[in-house]
Amino acid sequence: xxxAVLAVIAPFANLVGYFYRKEEEVSKRQxxxxxxxxxxxxxxxxxxxxxxxxxxxxxxxxxxVLIMTHDGHLRVYSRVCVHLWCLPSYIPSRGALIxxxxxxxxxxxxxxxxxxxxxxxxxxxxxxPMGVIEVDQNGDIWMVGVEGRLGYGxxxxxxxxxxxxxxxx
Amino acid sequence: xxxxxRNIRELLNNLWKWTVDRLERTTIVVxxxxxPKQYISPYGYLGTxxxxxxxxxxxxxxxxxxxxxxxxxxxxxxxxxxxxxVPFGFILRNVHYHASNLMVLLxxxxxxxxxxxxxxxxxxxxxxxxxxxxxxxxxxEAYTGYNLIMNQRALLAVNIGMGLTYSAPILGPTIAxxxxxxxxxxxxxxxYALHVFILPLLMLLLAAVxxxxxxIIDFPxxxxxxxxxxxxxxxxxxxxxxxxxxxxxxxxxxxxxLTAIYAFLRTGTERFTAGALLPLLFxxxxxxxxxxxxxxxxxxxxxxxxxxLGVASIVLVTVTTVWxxxxxxxxxxxxxxxxxxxxxxxxxxxxxxxxxxYATYVYLSRQVRGARPPPTKPIxxxxxxxxxxxxxxxxxxxxxxxxxxxxxxxxxxNHSMFYLGIAFFLFGLLLHVYRHSIYTxxxxxxxxxxxxxxxxT
Ligand code: FES
Numbered sequence: 001x002x003x004a005v006l007a008v009i010a011p012f013a014n015l016v017g018y019f020y021r022k023e024e025e026v027s028k029r030q031x032x033x034x035x036x037x038x039x040x041x042x043x044x045x046x047x048x049x050x051x052x053x054x055x056x057x058x059x060x061x062x063x064x065v066l067i068m069t070h071d072g073h074l075r076v077y078s079r080v081c082v083h084l085w086c087l088p089s090y091i092p093s094r095g096a097l098i099x100x101x102x103x104x105x106x107x108x109x110x111x112x113x114x115x116x117x118x119x120x121x122x123x124x125x126x127x128x129p130m131g132v133i134e135v136d137q138n139g140d141i142w143m144v145g146v147e148g149r150l151g152y153g154x155x156x157x158x159x160x161x162x163x164x165x166x167x168x169x
Numbered sequence: 170x171x172x173x174x175r176n177i178r179e180l181l182n183n184l185w186k187w188t189v190d191r192l193e194r195t196t197i198v199v200x201x202x203x204x205p206k207q208y209i210s211p212y213g214y215l216g217t218x219x220x221x222x223x224x225x226x227x228x229x230x231x232x233x234x235x236x237x238x239x240x241x242x243x244x245x246x247x248x249x250x251x252x253x254x255v256p257f258g259f260i261l262r263n264v265h266y267h268a269s270n271l272m273v274l275l276x277x278x279x280x281x282x283x284x285x286x287x288x289x290x291x292x293x294x295x296x297x298x299x300x301x302x303x304x305x306x307x308x309x310e311a312y313t314g315y316n317l318i319m320n321q322r323a324l325l326a327v328n329i330g331m332g333l334t335y336s337a338p339i340l341g342p343t344i345a346x347x348x349x350x351x352x353x354x355x356x357x358x359x360x361y362a363l364h365v366f367i368l369p370l371l372m373l374l375l376a377a378v379x380x381x382x383x384x385i386i387d388f389p390x391x392x393x394x395x396x397x398x399x400x401x402x403x404x405x406x407x408x409x410x411x412x413x414x415x416x417x418x419x420x421x422x423x424x425x426x427l428t429a430i431y432a433f434l435r436t437g438t439e440r441f442t443a444g445a446l447l448p449l450l451f452x453x454x455x456x457x458x459x460x461x462x463x464x465x466x467x468x469x470x471x472x473x474x475x476x477x478l479g480v481a482s483i484v485l486v487t488v489t490t491v492w493x494x495x496x497x498x499x500x501x502x503x504x505x506x507x508x509x510x511x512x513x514x515x516x517x518x519x520x521x522x523x524x525x526x527y528a529t530y531v532y533l534s535r536q537v538r539g540a541r542p543p544p545t546k547p548i549x550x551x552x553x554x555x556x557x558x559x560x561x562x563x564x565x566x567x568x569x570x571x572x573x574x575x576x577x578x579x580x581x582x583n584h585s586m587f588y589l590g591i592a593f594f595l596f597g598l599l600l601h602v603y604r605h606s607i608y609t610x611x612x613x614x615x616x617x618x619x620x621x622x623x624x625x626t
Contacts, residue, residue: 019347020346021346021350021351021355055240055241055242055354056351056352059241059351059353059354060352060353061349061351061352061353062351084324084325084328084418085324085328085415086415086416086417087416100416100417100418101415101416101417102418120437122439122440125332125336125440149335149342149345150349151331152332152335152336152345
């Protein structure tokens with residue numbers, strides 16, 4: 001009896017899923033670049049997850065930057081400032097992302113705000129969300145997910161940035 | 170000729186009777202509409218006025234939907250188009266905007282009047298609780314509405330709202346993406362759905378429970394209310410603002426009914442505590458008051474504790490709202506300009522709230538209730554003077570109407586709205602004078618009759 005009821009209900013269990021944009025999309029594997037294209041201090045802007053619809057792809061909440069820091073670490077950051085959602089750009093010479101609106105400065109090593117209004121916000125709302133990336137044996141870099149909440153922050157003391165860069169073979 | 174008009178009147182009477190008989194089958198007869206024969210204080214029916222303004226919002230909003238486009242990039246442009254190009258669009262948008270402000274204001278006044286006169290007692294608990302929920306929905310409706318413009322101010326409000334939702338413990342991270350979707354492009358559409366359908370529907374359903382059965386429809390006051398909407402629209406035309414731009418930092422302050430929350434956030438207090446828990450305490454206080462205040466007394470004078478609580482809450486809201494508007498332009502960066510020193514902030518609100526509570530409480534408990542003040546004599550208008558006043562008012566109304574048309578045609582729509590407001594306002598006065606003179610005359614007639622009877626006996 002209970003089994004029958006369950007069998008009827010089960011397919012509808014995830015009705016609330018309607019309210020979220022498809023989950024798979026956000027954990028989609030998307031190729032960003034190859035290691036050959038990058039050198040320390042270089043960066044690439046891109047949107048994720050890409051849909052091919054310019055309206056959606058241009059949305060600020062889908063803007064990310066792939067950075068190779070000066071000491072050769074790969075990092076992907078959401079470009080939505082956790083203060084008031086402006087779009088910071090990357091300044092390689094300073095090793096930081098700088099927001100044009102109120103001047104928040106984020107370290108490129110871990111995306112934590114070190115100056116400006118975002119730096120005064122409480123943990124975990126003082127760091128940029130990060131992209132989870134995989135590097136395969138061909139040197140291709142893939143984005144596979146997002147760590148943190150866009151436009152809000154990231155629990156950077158719990159997950160180390162290096163754990164978000166995975167080597168796959 | 171005479172029989173003709175009698176026939177027509179008979180026909181109309183029959184038609185009316187026929188309709189009323191059929192309406193017996195509907196719910197409309199559940200409500201008892203009263204059109205007062207003389208002036209009564211509008212405090213008693215502020216709720217009905219709120220509902221009427223809600224109806225105005227529904228109509229103007231429905232027309233705005235013809236041009237508004239719920240899209241990240243196009244939303245602002247479409248509002249700009251409504252404002253600048255669409256015939257009468259400027260007026261419609263202003264009516265919608267100012268009516269929304271007025272609705273929030275009327276709802277607050279309604280709340281406090283009912284609070285101070287103890288109306289949440291005497292079996293009115295359900296009305297009271299639904300009213301509080303309606304109030305919250307009204308604020309949410311206004312909030313989603315002004316975000317649809319997608320200007321800088323809207324983005325600030327969305328940012329604050331999403332930050333608050335995200336910071337809610339446990340459920341926050343699950344709920345926020347429901348509004349946010351895949352980005353701003355989803356957010357606009359979802360807020361639009363909430364604003365034009367989901368929230369108003371909830372409000373209508375709740376209103377069906379909240380409406381008392383006796384409704385007072387007072388045309389002079391309604392006319393004045395409409396006048397006030399147009400006059401304020403004429404004096405303070407709704408601004409378009411600047412299209413949201415994620416590369417420019419601007420100092421913006423939210424709408425007046427949200428600045429109190431904004432003030433809390435700007436002190437750097439933990440987001441959820443500041444923006445949600447503290448306001449929630451406020452709401453809870455109002456929700457439970459009927460179940461705590463069990464005395465049989467209704468008047469504010471006899472309930473010093475609850476009156477003091479009400480006064481203190483007004484002071485609290487006022488002080489925080491004023492703080493919310495405070496911007497220190499002597500500072501260099503936008504961030505420093507908006508920062509509020511927490512000790513100063515909490516100190517000032519605590520001090521003023523406690524002081525006002527204490528003062529009210531002590532004042533009321535010391536007060537000895539004297540005899541009722543003698544009733545004030547009604548103003549009696551002689552038929553001639555009533556006619557003169559009405560003629561003068563009519564002349565002014567005609568002038569205001571002419572000015573309305575003239576300013577509209579020389580393309581000064583805000584002046585036009587102002588004059589139209591004046592016309593409505595004066596029309597309300599005219600109705601009032603008319604009603605008053607008829608009423609006093611009737612009363613004098615009955616008095617005279619009574620006197621005649623008395624002298625005869
Ligand atoms: S939005 Fe980036 S610093 Fe304010």
